[in-house]
Amino acid sequence: MARKNVPNLLPRILLSLLAVLGTGFLVFVYGILPGKVAASIAEKAKVRKPIVGSPKERGLSYRKVSFPASDGIELAGWSIPPTTGKKPLGTVVLSHGVFKNREQVMDRAELLAKSGYQVLMFDHRGCGESGESPVSGGVLEAADYRGAVDHLRAQGLTGPLVLFGFSMGSMSALRAAFQGVKVDAVIADSPLANLGCYVSRRTSGGVFSALPGFLGRCLSEYARRTGLELSEKDLDMVPVVQGLPDIPVLYLTGENDDLARSEEVRKLFEKTQVKRKRLVYLPDAGHEEGFEKAPILYRRSVIGFLADLRAGFPGSYEALTGKGVSTPHIR
Numbered sequence: 001m002a003r004k005n006v007p008n009l010l011p012r013i014l015l016s017l018l019a020v021l022g023t024g025f026l027v028f029v030y031g032i033l034p035g036k037v038a039a040s041i042a043e044k045a046k047v048r049k050p051i052v053g054s055p056k057e058r059g060l061s062y063r064k065v066s067f068p069a070s071d072g073i074e075l076a077g078w079s080i081p082p083t084t085g086k087k088p089l090g091t092v093v094l095s096h097g098v099f100k101n102r103e104q105v106m107d108r109a110e111l112l113a114k115s116g117y118q119v120l121m122f123d124h125r126g127c128g129e130s131g132e133s134p135v136s137g138g139v140l141e142a143a144d145y146r147g148a149v150d151h152l153r154a155q156g157l158t159g160p161l162v163l164f165g166f167s168m169g170s171m172s173a174l175r176a177a178f179q180g181v182k183v184d185a186v187i188a189d190s191p192l193a194n195l196g197c198y199v200s201r202r203t204s205g206g207v208f209s210a211l212p213g214f215l216g217r218c219l220s221e222y223a224r225r226t227g228l229e230l231s232e233k234d235l236d237m238v239p240v241v242q243g244l245p246d247i248p249v250l251y252l253t254g255e256n257d258d259l260a261r262s263e264e265v266r267k268l269f270e271k272t273q274v275k276r277k278r279l280v281y282l283p284d285a286g287h288e289e290g291f292e293k294a295p296i297l298y299r300r301s302v303i304g305f306l307a308d309l310r311a312g313f314p315g316s317y318e319a320l321t322g323k324g325v326s327t328p329h330i331r
Helices: 002-046 104-113 142-154 169-176 195-202 206-210 215-228 238-242 262-271 295-311
Strands: 063-068 072-080 090-094 116-124 163-167 184-189 250-252 277-282 319-322
Touching: 002 215, 063 142, 072 104, 072 142, 090 104, 090 142, 090 169, 104 116, 104 163, 104 262, 104 295, 116 142, 142 163, 142 169, 142 319, 163 169, 163 295, 169 184, 184 295, 195 206, 195 215, 206 215, 250 262, 250 295, 262 277, 277 295
Parallel strands: 090 116, 090 163, 163 184, 184 250, 250 277, 277 319
Antiparallel strands: 063 072, 072 116
16 A cells, blocks of 8 residues: 555655755745845945056046046046147047946047047046945946036036947946936947846846846845945836937947847937937947947047037938948948
8 A cells, every 4th residue: 555655745746846946946046146146246346447557658648637426426537638739629528338447448538539529538436546336337327427527517618518438338428418417419339228238148147137026136135235226227228218318329339249239229229219310330349349340430430420410410310330231421
């Protein structure tokens, strides 16, 4: 009789094992892994990438500047005049990506200065030589751009004023414009569409990022470590670009970008409700390779955009460049 009961026990044993495994899975995914993700971001943000060079090494004149963000965090940067020796054609505020510093965008600063523009480049809060702050994916960092614009207006502006950011810096620039910072245009190089892009591609969160509630648990753990409370909605860029004022926007995306994927940048482009916008695909470029891999197209796109801005954008300007699409009026 006892032997006959053994097979009947197997389903119960299997169900018990599945229940244990399922419970373990849930504990790991929602109890352990979010803490690891949050800790990795918080700890990485504490490691400052030092400033090791200066614009002088590029043959550029410059002066060190400091100014407060709109919420009081002290920011450090460089003010670079145009190399032409003439009155600036305009002013560009330039910033970098997450965990980096202003040196990351030095190539862009050199391009702008040699093309006749005044450049203010700065370290975002928590980076380089700027004041302490937890990283927020552009939410708090938007106040850095507001502070930079206030600083420039106090110093006296020349020509149109443009915000130009890379990666998290581009998200910060778009948010600043969305929040009402008065500028003439935005250049967004490789903006991420949402929090999930970073967590799934740059942390141990990986594929678990797609599970319901996982990103929310990561943010709760991040708040516990940093005191900064954010929601997934706070870090979604679609509502931001949908609510931009009607100013020209240039998007740049690397065709091989594994972090801010080109199809996601295109979605932001399509959701941007402005009259004049352009998306430029940079061939063969990964996340930090756009300027390096496609220097001629990059230069033509940025400097052509700025020239069109000064000229009032004659003709239509909603266009794509790259991916087999040509726009002959790019200079």
